[in-house]
Amino acid sequence: MIAFQRTVLAQGLVSALQGKALLGDAHNGLFLAAPRRTGKSTFLQGDLRPALQAAGVVVVYVDLWADARRDPGQLIAEAIARALEPQLGLVARSAKKAGLEKVKVGGLEVDTSRIGKVDGLTLTEALRLLHQTSGQPVALIIDEAQHALTSEAGEAAMSALKSARDQLNQPGSVNLMLVMSGSDRDKLMRLVHTVAAPFYGSQIQRMPPLGPDFIAHVAVLIESQRPDLQPVDQALLQEAFEVFGQRPQFFMAALGQVLSPLAGLSGRFEPALLEAARQQQASDEAQMESEYLGLKLTEQAVLWRMLEQGPRYRPYDAEALRFYRDKVGRPVSVALAQKALEALRQRMPALVWKSARGEYALEDAAMHRWFEGRVAAGQWPPQPSQGLLALDEE
Ligand SMILES: Nc1ncnc2c1ncn2[C@@H]1O[C@H](COP(=O)(O)OP(=O)(O)O)[C@@H](O)[C@H]1O
Ligand SMILES: [Mg+2]
Known part of the structure; x- marks a missing residue:
C-alpha cells in the first residue's frame, strides 16, 4: 500500500x-525521537521534505544508518555536496574543466578541487553556499542522527552544524533549519543534554506515532474493497x-494475511488480527530471551545492568563492578567488563551502542520494554530451559 x-x-x-510557531525553539534545531519502524524515515522523506520544498526551502536529507560503516561526518558532507552540485551548475563545473582552482559564487570563493569533498571543517561554507546560490533557506534533515556520536568525525560534524546554524540564522530570519531524528531518545539526548553537547539546551520531541487517522484511513480502504465487512x-x-x-x-502485513481468502477465516477478521499481533509480540520477546540466554555470563550481567540503569548506566564504577560480581559469582575486572561490552557491540546485529566518548547504551530500546515487562511479571532473569545451561567459556 x-x-x-x-x-x-x-x-x-x-x-x-521557520520560527513562526509562537512557542518552542524548533528554529534552533528540531530533535525527533520515536522507536524503530514506526515511520520516521517515511515521514521525513515523504511528508516533511515535500512540505518544506513547497514552502521554498532547499532540503538535504541524509540517513546515517543507510551505511553504518561509513563515517557520519562524511555522509553529511556528501549529502550537502550532492545538493550543491546542481546549484553550482555550469559555473563551477566549467571552471573545474578549464583547470581553474577557485571560482566566485555568491560572493564566496569556492575551491573547485574540493567540490564533492566537503569535509567537517567546511560544512558551514558548504551550507552557506547552498543557501546563497539557491537564494532559499536550507533544511538539513539528519535521520538516525545519534549515529554521529559514535565517531569523533561525526561529533565534529555536529559541532560544525551548530556553528553553521549560529552563523546563518539571525533573529527573525532562519536560513538553516536542522532536523535530527533518532530511534532512541536516550541516545539523541546526548546531542542536547550536557553542557558540552553540540545542541545543549534543545528539547527532544517524541515524534507522534501513526494514530486514529491512520487507522480510519485503513478502515476506509478495507470497507471499499470488502463492502461485506x-x-x-x-x-x-x-x-x-x-x-x-x-x-x-507488521500491522499491514498481518492485515493482508487475515483478509486473504487463503486465511479461511470464518468469523470477523479484527479479533484474528489482534491475535496475530499478540503472537508477534510473543515471538519478538522469545527472540530477545533466546538471545539473552545465548550470551556468556559476564555479557548477561553487563546487559542486565544496562537494562536496569538505562541512561544512568556507568560501565565500570564500583557499583557496576559489584553488580557484575554478584551476578557472575566471581570478581569481574574492568578489562573483563570491557571485553563483554565489546563482544555485545560486535555481534550481528549489535546489542550495544557506544559513543565516541565511551558511553554505552542498548542498541535497541525495545529491550527495555521487554525487561520491564518481565520484571513486573516477576520473570526476570530469564531461565534457561532444562538441559540448556548457559555455558561460560571464559
Ligand atoms: N505513513 C505510513 N503509511 C503506511 N506505511 C508506513 C508509513 N510509515 C511507515 N510505514 C511502513 O513502515 C515501515 C517502516 O517505516 P520507516 O519510515 O522506515 O520507520 P523508521 O524510520 O521509524 O524506522 C515502512 O517500510 C513502511 O512499510
Ligand atoms: Mg528510519
Whole structure:
C-alpha cells in the first residue's frame, strides 16, 4: 500500500522550523525521537521534505544508518555536496574543466578541487553556499542522527552544524533549519543534554506515532474493497496496531494475511488480527530471551545492568563492578567488563551502542520494554530451559 500522508503534522513542523510557531525553539534545531519502524524515515522523506520544498526551502536529507560503516561526518558532507552540485551548475563545473582552482559564487570563493569533498571543517561554507546560490533557506534533515556520536568525525560534524546554524540564522530570519531524528531518545539526548553537547539546551520531541487517522484511513480502504465487512471495528484495529508497537509494516502485513481468502477465516477478521499481533509480540520477546540466554555470563550481567540503569548506566564504577560480581559469582575486572561490552557491540546485529566518548547504551530500546515487562511479571532473569545451561567459556 502507499504511505498514509501526514500532511498536518508536516505543516506544523514547517511553521515551527521557520520560527513562526509562537512557542518552542524548533528554529534552533528540531530533535525527533520515536522507536524503530514506526515511520520516521517515511515521514521525513515523504511528508516533511515535500512540505518544506513547497514552502521554498532547499532540503538535504541524509540517513546515517543507510551505511553504518561509513563515517557520519562524511555522509553529511556528501549529502550537502550532492545538493550543491546542481546549484553550482555550469559555473563551477566549467571552471573545474578549464583547470581553474577557485571560482566566485555568491560572493564566496569556492575551491573547485574540493567540490564533492566537503569535509567537517567546511560544512558551514558548504551550507552557506547552498543557501546563497539557491537564494532559499536550507533544511538539513539528519535521520538516525545519534549515529554521529559514535565517531569523533561525526561529533565534529555536529559541532560544525551548530556553528553553521549560529552563523546563518539571525533573529527573525532562519536560513538553516536542522532536523535530527533518532530511534532512541536516550541516545539523541546526548546531542542536547550536557553542557558540552553540540545542541545543549534543545528539547527532544517524541515524534507522534501513526494514530486514529491512520487507522480510519485503513478502515476506509478495507470497507471499499470488502463492502461485506462494513462496518470495520476501528477500536479493535487500533488495539492491534498498538500491540504491534505502532509499526505499520507488521500491522499491514498481518492485515493482508487475515483478509486473504487463503486465511479461511470464518468469523470477523479484527479479533484474528489482534491475535496475530499478540503472537508477534510473543515471538519478538522469545527472540530477545533466546538471545539473552545465548550470551556468556559476564555479557548477561553487563546487559542486565544496562537494562536496569538505562541512561544512568556507568560501565565500570564500583557499583557496576559489584553488580557484575554478584551476578557472575566471581570478581569481574574492568578489562573483563570491557571485553563483554565489546563482544555485545560486535555481534550481528549489535546489542550495544557506544559513543565516541565511551558511553554505552542498548542498541535497541525495545529491550527495555521487554525487561520491564518481565520484571513486573516477576520473570526476570530469564531461565534457561532444562538441559540448556548457559555455558561460560571464559
Ligand atoms: N505513513 C505510513 N503509511 C503506511 N506505511 C508506513 C508509513 N510509515 C511507515 N510505514 C511502513 O513502515 C515501515 C517502516 O517505516 P520507516 O519510515 O522506515 O520507520 P523508521 O524510520 O521509524 O524506522 C515502512 O517500510 C513502511 O512499510
Ligand atoms: Mg528510519
